[in-house]
Amino acid sequence: MTDYPREIFKAYDVRGIVGKTLTPAIVEGIGQAIGSEARARGRTAVVIGRDGRLSGPDLARALAKGLMRSGVEVIDVGQVATPVLYFATYELKTHSGVMLTGSHNPPDYNGLKIVLDGETLAGEAIQALRVRLERGNLATGNGSYRTHDIREAYFNRITGDVKLARKMKIAVDCGNGVAGAFAPELYRRLGCEVVELFCEVDGAFPNHHPDPSVPENLEDLRRVLATSDAELGLAFDGDGDRLGVVTKDGRIIYPDRQLMLFAADVLSRNPGAQVIFDVKSTRNLAPWIERHGGRPVMCKTGHSFIKAKMRETGALLAGEMSGHIFFKERWYGFDDGLYAGARLLEYLSRQKDVTGTLHAIPDAVSTPELQIKLQEGENYALIEKLQGTARFPGAEQVITIDGLRVEYRDGFGLARSSNTTPVVVLRFEADNEPALKRIQEEFRRVILEAKPDAQLPF
Numbered sequence: 527m528t529d530y531p532r533e534i535f536k537a538y539d540v541r542g543i544v545g546k547t548l549t550p551a552i553v554e555g556i557g558q559a560i561g562s563e564a565r566a567r568g569r570t571a572v573v574i575g576r577d578g579r580l581s582g583p584d585l586a587r588a589l590a591k592g593l594m595r596s597g598v599e600v601i602d603v604g605q606v607a608t609p610v611l612y613f614a615t616y617e618l619k620t621h622s623g624v625m626l627t628g629s630h631n632p633p634d635y636n637g638l639k640i641v642l643d644g645e646t647l648a649g650e651a652i653q654a655l656r657v658r659l660e661r662g663n664l665a666t667g668n669g670s671y672r673t674h675d676i677r678e679a680y681f682n683r684i685t686g687d688v689k690l691a692r693k694m695k696i697a698v699d700c701g702n703g704v705a706g707a708f709a710p711e712l713y714r715r716l717g718c719e720v721v722e723l724f725c726e727v728d729g730a731f732p733n734h735h736p737d738p739s740v741p742e743n744l745e746d747l748r749r750v751l752a753t754s755d756a757e758l759g760l761a762f763d764g765d766g767d768r769l770g771v772v773t774k775d776g777r778i779i780y781p782d783r784q785l786m787l788f789a790a791d792v793l794s795r796n797p798g799a800q801v802i803f804d805v806k807s808t809r810n811l812a813p814w815i816e817r818h819g820g821r822p823v824m825c826k827t828g829h830s831f832i833k834a835k836m837r838e839t840g841a842l843l844a845g846e847m848s849g850h851i852f853f854k855e856r857w858y859g860f861d862d863g864l865y866a867g868a869r870l871l872e873y874l875s876r877q878k879d880v881t882g883t884l885h886a887i888p889d890a891v892s893t894p895e896l897q898i899k900l901q902e903g904e905n906y907a908l909i910e911k912l913q914g915t916a917r918f919p920g921a922e923q924v925i926t927i928d929g930l931r932v933e934y935r936d937g938f939g940l941a942r943s944s945n946t947t948p949v950v951v952l953r954f955e956a957d958n959e960p961a962l963k964r965i966q967e968e969f970r971r972v973i974l975e976a977k978p979d980a981q982l983p984f
Contacts, residue, residue, distance in 0.1 A: 597667020
């Protein structure tokens, strides 16, 4: 009998180490549980896809086998970026799909991102799959299997809608992730000249890790921008649902500032629309959205929480600091780094000075994402304790929708529990360096009061 390790059932997905906590037998069982849940929701067909990881083909076969055993039709779109799988669930009208991906995790990881009946499974819905397996509450039947090439439909849907005002020369770094099989071709079809960096799909990631939220992973892109006539750099994570942006002079435009440009663009056509952003985002974002005629909505971090909030509010645009951008205007509302790149190029192709436009977005002094590494479960306990005991004299507001976001007149500090690893995530932003240091000292004080042995990264 297969043993299903509890730790692989995460907040947003199922994820484990290949050959240890994630084997073909485990994936096959989870596939049957997913198919059982799909049938319980009245769905009879599920699309599956996989990223470029070396374990992908074996695990995809196991996933298909498990789904078919539950009695559902499996439509396999092959090696695709995660957003292409999401697109396929709309195009093929299944509204259900499973993406086999390790995203930006190390090469020995893989996992499952699951959409059923239009809902991205997260939290209790992921745990419900585990409970199904433990109780043997599994549907059985004789499902079917077929393959489908979704590539042209995806390209045609975007090129039929997104129009550049002029030809642009860009550099694209896919870090050997699966986005390399889509991004260069997409942007060429939109009318760009593309300089390719590490666009050959290779699950060993031989050049650098495919995670554009880490500045070191953008060094190659910066170098190409400095030594070529490319006017903009785009970078993608391992499965293509997150976008990184680098200017001609090497500055990183972080996703919360990307969202400002997208908000200005979307609100120009949809005055009064809501724009959602996560608690890690810059404090310049809300006033910017209001100034452009929109309504800002702060939300918990996590792509499944953002999607749920979009459904609840009817928002046309959302984004989070990690690089997930969600367009509901002219698109489907799921996070798609490739499509976000296309919309950015459309907007910038209308500007006289691309670099100047990007530099003109309001900025502040800020830290990257910092982490306090802890033992399993300690991250949640520490945040709960801080929410109950921490006091911040001089703060204008303490927001507790996701950890503690403490707003001051000249900056903010954030401490929240990661939902994927046993760490507390910290981020600080201020008008100037002295204010940043003052806010950090306030957090140092309350964290060490709550946990004197905490190893602080600042």
